[in-house]
Amino acid sequence: xxxxxxxxxxxxxxxxxxxxxxxxxxxxxxxxxxxxxxxxxxxxxxxxxxxxxxxxxxxxxxxxxxxxxxxxxxxxxxxxxxxxxxxxxxxxxxxxxxxxxxxxxxxxxxxxxxxxxxxxxxxxxxxxxxxxxxxxxxxxxxxxxxxxxxxxxxxxxxxxxxxxxxxxxxxxxxxxxxxxxxxxxxxxxxxxxxxxxxxxxxxxxxxxxxxxxxxxxxxxxxxxxxxxxxxxxxxxxxx
Numbered sequence: 001x002x003x004x005x006x007x008x009x010x011x012x013x014x015x016x017x018x019x020x021x022x023x024x025x026x027x028x029x030x031x032x033x034x035x036x037x038x039x040x041x042x043x044x045x046x047x048x049x050x051x052x053x054x055x056x057x058x059x060x061x062x063x064x065x066x067x068x069x070x071x072x073x074x075x076x077x078x079x080x081x082x083x084x085x086x087x088x089x090x091x092x093x094x095x096x097x098x099x100x101x102x103x104x105x106x107x108x109x110x111x112x113x114x115x116x117x118x119x120x121x122x123x124x125x126x127x128x129x130x131x132x133x134x135x136x137x138x139x140x141x142x143x144x145x146x147x148x149x150x151x152x153x154x155x156x157x158x159x160x161x162x163x164x165x166x167x168x169x170x171x172x173x174x175x176x177x178x179x180x181x182x183x184x185x186x187x188x189x190x191x192x193x194x195x196x197x198x199x200x201x202x203x204x205x206x207x208x209x210x211x212x213x214x215x216x217x218x219x220x221x222x223x224x225x226x227x228x229x230x231x232x233x234x235x236x237x238x239x
Contacts, residue, residue, distance in 0.1 A: 054141035056129050059156075061172060061202065065116040065146050066158065069129050074100060074110045081130040082114055083140075090143070092128060107160055107231045123147065155179075155222055157231045158202075167207040167233070169220055173198040179224050183207060186217040209235060 056069040071077060077100050083092040095116060105111040118125060129141045159170040173179070176199055183192040191212075196205065209218075214235050222229045 054129055054131060054139070056127070056141040056144055058127060058144055058146050060118060060146050063118055065118045065125060065127070067114045067116065067127055067129070068105070068111065069141060070111050071131065072110070076133050076135075078132045078134045078136075080112065080114075081132065082116065083128050083130060084116070085126040085143075090126065092126070092143075107157075107233045113159075118146075155224060155227055155229050157220060157222065157229055160220065160231060160233045162209075162233075162235060165209045167209060167218070169205045169207065170202060171198070171205075171222060171229075172202050173200055175200050177224050179222055181205060182221040182223070184219040184221070185212075186219070191218070 053072045054069055056067065058065055058067040060066070067082065079097055079099050080103065081097045082095040084095050085092045096114070098114060100112065103112045103114050105113050116127075124145045124147050126143050126145050128143045130138055131140070132138050155171065155173055157169065157171045159168075161168045161170075169181075176197070179196050179198050181192075181194045181196055182190060184190055192207065194205075196203075209216075212218075212235065216235050218233045218235065220231050220233065
């Protein structure tokens with residue numbers, strides 16, 4: 001009888017040890033899973049905040065307000081909403097909703113442009129850009145105020161368009177002045193050089209690409225001796 005009693009006691013001890021061990025292991029695994037999920041969620045939240053940002057700027061010209069903004073994660077954008085306020089109480093109203101393809105700057109990656117008709121009744125109009133991402137979450141830029149009485153005081157290339165091989169360069173000048181316009185290819189070879197007289201406000205210049213390959217990149221450079229403005233333009237993006 002004693003051997004059997006010893007065997008039974010040993011089996012009971014083993015069962016008790018195995019059950020307690022499994023309980024400890026289960027608790028440990030559960031704790032590790034919970035910690036890992038929490039850490040991953042925190043990291044995802046931090047990464048989202050790091051990746052998403054909006055840099056908005058603008059100016060007024062010829063009874064229009066020109067907005068330009070940069071988005072750090074443009075591939076995730078579903079659409080933009082332009083909002084404005086004409087009062088200092090900052091009650092913003094939707095102006096327009098635009099798809100990224102409608103307002104993308106062809107000469108600069110992750111940059112977008114929009115022109116708003118401005119009201120002559122207000123000296124200052126405030127703007128923000130709201131971004132709706134493909135997963136339906138949204139974020140807004142900081143607001144900017146555009147003063148109608150203060151025109152932009154620097155030379156600026158505002159738009160480059162290609163219509164059937166005819167390039168139209170649109171730029172604004174803060175005053176009547178003489179400029180040098182150089183057009184180069186991506187290898188740095190000078191394709192055309194012109195001395196032009198710019199009028200205060202918006203100016204345009206046309207350039208026929210002729211037999212230039214549609215895969216070529218052109219570089220437009222405006223120089224007034226005080227500053228030089230350069231913009232790149234991919235022909236392939238407009239053919």
